Amino acid sequence: MSGASRTIAELLKDARNRFEDAGLDDPAVEARVLISGLLGLSSTDLVTRGNEAVADEQDQAVRAAIERRLLHEPVHRILGEREFYGLPLRLSPATLEPRPDTEILVDSVLEHARRLASMHESIHILDLGTGTGAICLALLSECPQATGTGSDISQEALETARANAERNGLGDRFATVESNWFEAIHGRFHVIVSNPPYIQSSVISTLAPEVKMFDPSAALDGGQDGLDAYRAIAVDAGRFLHQDGVIGVEIGYDQRVAVTAIFEEQGFTLIEAARDYGHNDRALLFQQKD
């Protein structure tokens, strides 16, 4: 594209208008996040440097990114990364994009991880279906006495998780294991966490295109009733958890009763339920019954 170079303010306005026309919920926010990410500028810079013209290749990159967003690719997928619990994390097609709601699980588990760390010299954390490594890495960053293992069925996800650990200076306390739930796991852990796939198979096709086209179905599809992963995890969890350990799982908004029953049947008791920003049940914590 030739002609006069556009300014940052013009790029923002163009993106916002096109997102608005396409009916996106937050056109202004999306335009800001996308353009600040692509140009490597803070959102304050976008305003204070609004009159600066951008280089041709930056203009092209913004145009291309806008087209991708209009084809439903989420902004952070286009940028290739997003922040979770203050940590910048790379995304890949094999990983779920970490959601702010999942920080609720981290908050609830963290309290127990700290308590356990004060009682034991060091604690071991297992994150089943770790994806980007988000949950485990957030816990490790907050809990210096902890070491973590991230397991996943996808080798590509594990490579992403490993890169994220290195990038955040947590590589020496984080290990990865290719495993279908507990299949290839050894040893016992003080804390087990998971955000497993929990959407009913029949519901996947009704999800927003941003989710169903770009989040891997292996990270979403929980089988016919959405509960397959919880059953698989609960049946074996007792063998991998220290007696005083805690297991925390993310759940769908209407799964509290069903998931609690699955864990109770395997000898666990619910010790905490946390709600997300939309006031839905989102995280459950269990301990083994004495």
Ligand code: GLN
């Ligand atoms: N929270 C995700 C969604 O709303 C689902 C993640 C999952 O199945 N673990 O799409």
